[in-house]
Amino acid sequence: MHFMTALKAAWQQRNSLLCVGLDPDPAKFPAHLASRPQAIFEFCRDIVDATADLACAFKPQIAYFAARRAEDQLEALIEHIHTHHPAVPVILDAKRGDIGSTAEQYAVEAFERFRADAITVNPYMGRDSVEPYLAYGDKGVILLCRTSNPGGSDLQFLDVGAPGRQERLYERVARLVAEEWNASGNCGLVVGATFPAEIARVRELTGEVPLLVPGIGAQGGDIAATVQAGRTMDGCGLMINSSRAILYAGQGEDFAAAARRVAQDTRDAINACR
Numbered sequence: 001m002h003f004m005t006a007l008k009a010a011w012q013q014r015n016s017l018l019c020v021g022l023d024p025d026p027a028k029f030p031a032h033l034a035s036r037p038q039a040i041f042e043f044c045r046d047i048v049d050a051t052a053d054l055a056c057a058f059k060p061q062i063a064y065f066a067a068r069r070a071e072d073q074l075e076a077l078i079e080h081i082h083t084h085h086p087a088v089p090v091i092l093d094a095k096r097g098d099i100g101s102t103a104e105q106y107a108v109e110a111f112e113r114f115r116a117d118a119i120t121v122n123p124y125m126g127r128d129s130v131e132p133y134l135a136y137g138d139k140g141v142i143l144l145c146r147t148s149n150p151g152g153s154d155l156q157f158l159d160v161g162a163p164g165r166q167e168r169l170y171e172r173v174a175r176l177v178a179e180e181w182n183a184s185g186n187c188g189l190v191v192g193a194t195f196p197a198e199i200a201r202v203r204e205l206t207g208e209v210p211l212l213v214p215g216i217g218a219q220g221g222d223i224a225a226t227v228q229a230g231r232t233m234d235g236c237g238l239m240i241n242s243s244r245a246i247l248y249a250g251q252g253e254d255f256a257a258a259a260r261r262v263a264q265d266t267r268d269a270i271n272a273c274r
């Protein structure tokens with residue numbers, strides 16, 4: 001199924017704009033999991049099973065798996081999601097960016113090895129570096145636009161407009177994606193919840209393009225401001241990500257139930273503003 005079809009169905013059927021981020025850090029795991037050889041998989045699986053009915057997407061961040069030589073556990077996790085929660089699309093947060101020939105390999109890794117439904121990509125090497133992902137027309141390609149970190153302004157806020165016509169770099173990315181790169185309707189953009197004014201500007205520039213919005217929860221972004229700035233006319237258009245605030249809500253054997261409570265509160269807080 002096309003990523004956008006799956007995402008729209010998940011928004012509707014689950015009545016949720018919440019993306020549950022999967023950033024497994026063993027140092028923060030409950031004690032009973034610590035010595036288990038598949039702890040990363042088991043931790044994420046329990047979070048996934050506890051929150052799947054509340055989520056419009058799951059977003060595993062590949063660095064947390066690769067850092068611990070746990071790519072096999074990432075493969076198993078995505079397989080688990082597809083088998084047990086097939087209505088929830090998986091966004092592989094890899095932020096890839098390289099020349100076309102290398103990007104082809106990254107695309108195979110994301111879509112064929114890991115079987116992700118979508119991937120995050122860094123657009124700053126230009127169109128040819130993004131084309132290998134776009135060639136998978138049914139997969140989502142979610143491009144960094146205005147990231148949630150403070151240093152995002154160093155480059156993304158530079159004025160790259162013609163003389164007398166200010167255009168920030170993130171605005172150029174949003175416009176390029178909406179007007180030129182999204183021919184198959186499979187593009188999205190990353191815009192941080194920590195910058196609601198820029199979410200509104202990206203929404204203005206891109207019409208209905210879905211926005212992946214990290215930065216609520218641990219990074220302190222404002223949910224109401226995010227939703228008001230980024231929702232589309234039908235009250236959708238957003239995948240609002242929270243990772244640490246959900247994953248580490250509890251430290252005991254009931255960690256998944258604690259994660260569910262925070263996920264539910266977050267989903268409800270988002271819905272209250274739609």
Ligand SMILES: O=c1ccn([C@@H]2O[C@H](COP(=O)(O)O)[C@@H](O)[C@H]2O)c(=O)[nH]1
Pocket residue numbers: 021023061093146147148149190191192214215216217218219241242243244245
């Ligand atoms: O601009 C960006 C792009 C990606 N991220 C990723 O989202 C999560 C956020 O985790 P929290 O624990 O909810 O802060 C993490 O995987 C980042 O790599 C981002 O934060 N900002």
